[in-house]
Amino acid sequence: MTIQFNDETFRDDYSFHNSAWAIKRFPFPFHEDSYMYSVNMEQHRGGPAGSIYEKRFDVDEHYLSEMRDRAMVLADDPLRCQSLPHMTLAGWDLLELIMVSKSEDYPELFELHRDGNTWRWVNKPMGIDDTFTFLDEATLPYGPLEYITRQAQGDWCVLDQRDDNLWMDAGMVTTQADWSLDFDIGMNFFEWHAPVPLAHEKGIFVRALKFLLNIQQGSPARRLNWTMTVTPLLDTSPENYHKWGIQKTTLTPENIGQKQHLRVELQTFFRLPRSNALVFPIRAYLCSFQDLMTMPKWGRRLHRVIRDLPEELATYKGFIANRPMMLDYLSKFDDGLPTSDGIWPEFESEPPLKPSADS
Amino acid sequence: MSGAQKIAVTVTEIVPLNELVTRFKFEPTDGSLLPTFSGGAHTVVEMKDGAITRLNPYSLMSDPMDQTAYTISVRRDDVGRGGSLFMHKRVKVGDQMTISYPVNLFSLDLRAKKHLFLAGGIGITPFMAQIKQLERTNGRWELHYATRSVALGSYVDELTTKHPNETHIYYDDQEQRIDLKNLLDGQPLGTHVYVCGPKGMIDWVRKTATDEGWPREAIHYEEFLAPKSGKPFEVKLAISNKVIQVGEDESLLEAMEREGVDAPYLCRGGACGQCETDVIDYSGTFIHRDHWLEDADHKSGKKIMPCVSRFEGKTLVLDR
Numbered sequence: 001m002t003i004q005f006n007d008e009t010f011r012d013d014y015s016f017h018n019s020a021w022a023i024k025r026f027p028f029p030f031h032e033d034s035y036m037y038s039v040n041m042e043q044h045r046g047g048p049a050g051s052i053y054e055k056r057f058d059v060d061e062h063y064l065s066e067m068r069d070r071a072m073v074l075a076d077d078p079l080r081c082q083s084l085p086h087m088t089l090a091g092w093d094l095l096e097l098i099m100v101s102k103s104e105d106y107p108e109l110f111e112l113h114r115d116g117n118t119w120r121w122v123n124k125p126m127g128i129d130d131t132f133t134f135l136d137e138a139t140l141p142y143g144p145l146e147y148i149t150r151q152a153q154g155d156w157c158v159l160d161q162r163d164d165n166l167w168m169d170a171g172m173v174t175t176q177a178d179w180s181l182d183f184d185i186g187m188n189f190f191e192w193h194a195p196v197p198l199a200h201e202k203g204i205f206v207r208a209l210k211f212l213l214n215i216q217q218g219s220p221a222r223r224l225n226w227t228m229t230v231t232p233l234l235d236t237s238p239e240n241y242h243k244w245g246i247q248k249t250t251l252t253p254e255n256i257g258q259k260q261h262l263r264v265e266l267q268t269f270f271r272l273p274r275s276n277a278l279v280f281p282i283r284a285y286l287c288s289f290q291d292l293m294t295m296p297k298w299g300r301r302l303h304r305v306i307r308d309l310p311e312e313l314a315t316y317k318g319f320i321a322n323r324p325m326m327l328d329y330l331s332k333f334d335d336g337l338p339t340s341d342g343i344w345p346e347f348e349s350e351p352p353l354k355p356s357a358d359s
Numbered sequence: 360m361s362g363a364q365k366i367a368v369t370v371t372e373i374v375p376l377n378e379l380v381t382r383f384k385f386e387p388t389d390g391s392l393l394p395t396f397s398g399g400a401h402t403v404v405e406m407k408d409g410a411i412t413r414l415n416p417y418s419l420m421s422d423p424m425d426q427t428a429y430t431i432s433v434r435r436d437d438v439g440r441g442g443s444l445f446m447h448k449r450v451k452v453g454d455q456m457t458i459s460y461p462v463n464l465f466s467l468d469l470r471a472k473k474h475l476f477l478a479g480g481i482g483i484t485p486f487m488a489q490i491k492q493l494e495r496t497n498g499r500w501e502l503h504y505a506t507r508s509v510a511l512g513s514y515v516d517e518l519t520t521k522h523p524n525e526t527h528i529y530y531d532d533q534e535q536r537i538d539l540k541n542l543l544d545g546q547p548l549g550t551h552v553y554v555c556g557p558k559g560m561i562d563w564v565r566k567t568a569t570d571e572g573w574p575r576e577a578i579h580y581e582e583f584l585a586p587k588s589g590k591p592f593e594v595k596l597a598i599s600n601k602v603i604q605v606g607e608d609e610s611l612l613e614a615m616e617r618e619g620v621d622a623p624y625l626c627r628g629g630a631c632g633q634c635e636t637d638v639i640d641y642s643g644t645f646i647h648r649d650h651w652l653e654d655a656d657h658k659s660g661k662k663i664m665p666c667v668s669r670f671e672g673k674t675l676v677l678d679r
Contacts, residue, residue: 086469089496135495162468163576210632210651214625217394218364218460274423274492276397276466 002108005064005125011072016232018291022061026287027052027264028295028343029224033304035313037199041211044222044268048344052266053222056101057152058283059109064125066153066175066234073174073235074150079182080237081146083158083170090158090170091145092135093272094279098148123151145170154266154283157181159189161278166212168192169277175234175284177227177263178318183238197312212269215278220270224343228319229263232286251322256329257290260322262302289329295345296353299333306330363403363459363625366393370454371428380481380513381447382420382432388455392426396461398489399581402429403459403627406445411609412616414627415442418555418581419461420487424495429458432513434481440588440608462626465555465581467492472549474500477537477564479556480507483514485581486555490522503537505529505556539567553579586610586627589646589669595676596620597639611665615679622665622679629667636663636677643672 008015018026029035047053052060074080083091099121103112111122117134128151132139140147149156149172158170166189173181184192189209199205215221229236230247251259266283293299306314306326314320335354340346372384387393396419406413417431436443450456465485467474474493476486483504493500502525506512509530518526529535543552552573554564561580568578588608595602596615605614612634615622625633629649638661647657649664656662663670663677 089469160469161466162470214632216363216460216462216625217396273395273461274397275469276400276463 003059003061003063006061008062008065010065010069010232010234014231014233016062016065016286018287019061023287023291023294024345024347025051025060026292027224027266027285028262028292028298028301028345029226029264030301030305031341031343033301033339034308035305036310037202037204040223041208041221041269042223044220044270052283052285055105056220056268057098057105057154057281058266059102059106059153063153067126067151069234070150070172070174077239080174081149081172082181082185083143083145084160084186087145087158087160087170087275087277088137088143090160090272090275090277090279091143093274093277094156094158095144095148096134097270097272097279098152102152126151145172152281154281157280157282158272159278159280161213161276164213165189166209166278174237176237176282177229177265177284178236178238178241180238195316197316198310212278215269215271217271217273220268222266222268225265225267227263227265227317228322229261229286230259230322232261232288234284234286248318248322251325253325253328256322256325257293258288260289260326260329261286262289262292289326293333295347295350296333297339297346297350299330299353300335300337301339303327303330303334363462365405365457365459368429368456368458370450370452370456372430373450373452376432376513377511379511380432380434382430383446383450384428384430385456385458386428393429394460395426396423396488397463397466398423398492399465399467399485400461400463400488401465401485402431402461404431404446405457406442406450408441408445408449410617411613413440413442413445413613416462416627418465418484418488420484422491423488424491432481432484440586464626465553465579467498467553468551468577468579470549471551471577472499473547473551474498475542475546475550475552476500476502476504477539477552477554477556477560478502478504479554479560480505480511481513482554482556482560482581484555486553487514489553490518490525501525501527503527503529503542505531505535505537505560508532539564540571543568543571543573551577551579555581586613586667587648587669590671592643592670592672592675594670595674596679597676598679605669610667611663611669615665620679624666627666629664632664634664634666636665636679637661638663638675639678640674640676641670641672642674643670645670 010016052058099112102110109124113120119134120131122129137143155173155175156171157168159166160169168184168187171181193205230251233244236244264285268281270279272279314323367388368385369388370383371386374382376382401416401418403414403416419429420432421430433443433446435447467489478486515528529537552568554561565578591607592605599620601618603614603618605611612622612624623633632651641660646669648667651664652662
């Protein structure tokens with residue numbers, strides 16, 4: 001399959017958009033009509049053809065625009081990419097994992113040629129053709145982590161594993177849902193999750209950590225997480241809150257379908273071989289409410305989930321103030337019909353929206 | 360599928376090192392490359408021993424960057440449950456075997472300014488790979504290796520030849536002992552200590568280092584819980600609709616596998632949690648040995664880790 005890359009922006013005029021293909025494969029995160037935290041992990045071993053689960057690292061139509069946006073964020077704030085001194089080996093592990101995976105999964109886009117420690121990496125979409133010495137930092141324009149994650153969509157947390165805990169000791173974070181690598185660097189799993197409500201009481205993090213500590217080489221895992229973003233902004237960082245927080249007040253009943261986006265993170269977890277570190281890619285996908293509503297099942301379900309979500313979660317995810325307006329909009333797409341299990345849109349079998357007398 | 364990913368390998372070399380220890384070399388049967396690994400990792404080796412499939416973990420001791428072959432060293436244990444005897448007596452060059460992807464429960468702390476290794480007997484094996492890893496990355500290390508005698512000193516010659524300044528050997532039969540307190544006292548700030556060997560040695564090192572004020576995070580040890588033998592017992596598996604007998608020398612997990620029940624597992628040592636199983640009904644006493652479940656779970660009678668825990672009593676019904 002050839003990917004047609006969009007020319008679009010995630011700032012200023014916000015020309016970001018999803019094609020019909022991208023909407024159909026959007027990772028809708030709700031497998032039932034309600035939502036509560038759970039350790040919703042599964043093996044990351046492929047998925048339906050064309051889905052975001054199919055490849056180890058999904059490349060889609062937003063690739064080039066996202067990489068352009070990342071370069072702009074880094075130019076303004078170099079601390080978005082950091083690696084503590086003991087994490088260099090893990091950076092090489094990650095470089096190898098991404099290069100090997102992408103060249104095998106997308107041979108028409110990426111090539112890796114290895115002759116001992118002399119490696120040649122070809123990234124056709126970005127026009128890169130570099131030859132370097134594996135494990136020799138002096139032969140790359142950036143450290144190994146920064147070099148490869150300037151060419152890979154999503155954020156990348158590289159977690160050191162020691163003392164039965166995980167430590168946020170390296171990363172590339174420019175497309176985050178309101179958290180900061182510069183603030184969290186060096187923290188352990190419980191420290192960086194401290195702000196999350198309800199989940200601690202439910203013992204979610206203790207169980208999640210046990211699971212993550214036991215992720216093994218060759219057996220990656222994945223889960224979906226979600227939040228809400230007004231306007232398709234990738235860099236919703238605390239550093240820039242003054243720029244994007246205000247946008248939440250610009251929603252109106254007229255523009256909400258086009259401006260309000262469901263933001264879904266495909267989170268995957270891979271054990272890195274040489275360093276025994278864990279890499280945690282967080283890949284953000286955005287979809288406007290009006291595009292989501294083209295799938296009748298998602299329309300019905302999103303309304304029910306948002307309506308019934310506990311107040312603490314709506315507050316933590318930052319949309320408590322706009323929830324009534326969201327529900328006014330979403331309720332028009334919920335005719336009360338039952339929905340099928342699972343996250344897939346089932347647009348061929350799910351009944352179309354019933355016209356409603358009172359809407 | 361249960362356990363870590365599997366790799367089909369062929370045994371390409373068997374080298375008896377001394378009366379007790381033999382080294383085995385595995386190469387991928389399909390000619391592909393093996394995954395790289397980190398020093399301290401082990402692989403779980405599957406042994407088809409008649410009706411029983413044994414899965415024993417062994418530390419990888421080859422160069423972690425060498426993707427052409429893995430090597431392990433197996434010490435013969437004449438009173439164990441039989442895994443090492445199988446490796447010594449039954450495995451031949453050319454045999455095809457199945458091993459797991461590398462799993463590391465004894466990783467180097469890469470923040471350490473220096474790595475101080477303390478090995479006892481066959482506990483030398485994970486350090487062989489860690490030393491190779493540190494040599495490639497210019498890490499600073501020192502090894503103190505206690506072994507019973509010159510005759511049983513596996514890899515002593517290799518280590519003292521290649522690394523004469525870093526290696527220190529102690530022979531038990533010559534009354535040579537590691538002067539641990541002094542050794543710890545002389546280490547530069549930022550040193551991490553690692554111990555692998557008999558349980559008594561691990562306890563001694565952990566206690567001495569703790570008493571000397573070493574931070575808990577700077578003391579590393581590898582302790583595999585091997586399943587223990589025990590009285591045979593009967594289990595009803597509700598989902599599989601089977602009643603199975605767990606023999607004296609097999610674990611509950613092994614008995615389920617023998618009966619064709621696909622029970623999840625990973626470490627087979629009571630640590631990882633993958634094999635956690637719900638108890639539907641019981642009348643008797645659990646012998647919990649895992650590190651995974653909380654004390655409350657152990658007391659509840661609602662959960663068991665079949666890789667290392669057993670049961671004594673009349674009835675045990677599991678949700679499996």
